[in-house]
Amino acid sequence: DTGVSQDPRHKITKRGQNVTFRCDPISEHNRLYWYRQTLGQGPEFLTYFQNEAQLEKSRLLSDRFSAERPKGSFSTLEIQRTEQGDSAMYLCASSLAETTNEKLFFGSGTQLSVL
């Protein structure tokens, strides 16, 4: 297991199109997080899962965004009717919740450009 992987690495789409990103966490990790990062800023929390349950979703997250984690393994993040303001890097992270010294492991992100 080489860590958290995200696909695709880059995505260019036209405004109004739907896009879907995939995240494969470290296999034994039960928590999975999605963050969004715009240029010159730190990441912004979007949502997180414990196993297959989505336990928290940012109030800033538009209804156009939806995330799933079927079977508590990989996760997908879908953005419907994309807007230019959705252009950002989307980061996925995973962790093992039972450890007292919980550490997040991040993927390399999906860079989305909406034209």
Next chain:
Amino acid sequence: AQTVTQSQPEMSVQEAETVTLSCTYDTSESDYYLFWYKQPPSRQMILVIRQEAYKQQNATENRFSVNFQKAAKSFSLKISDSQLGDAAMYFCAYRSEDSNYQLIWGAGTKLIIKP
């Protein structure tokens, strides 16, 4: 609400020298965690060092150490013997003791290493 501030958008240091990156935060909580993450051009966010607020002793990881001043709400990162591979964006982050998921991030400091 908690906030994290990194007042240095960019710092540069000569290879083998020491550099200190600043971070301040605002919180009314007494128990929390602070982190420094590194984001190289590969975009993967990598944990550099972690500090529990209840610990008075400053955390150290090889060439990386922190100066944690709880009363002043300051959490600076010192990098000794700077290496070319240290060049990256460095982010300071805060997490509440009772929050399993939400990291509050600073805007980052770009560290340039001069050979």
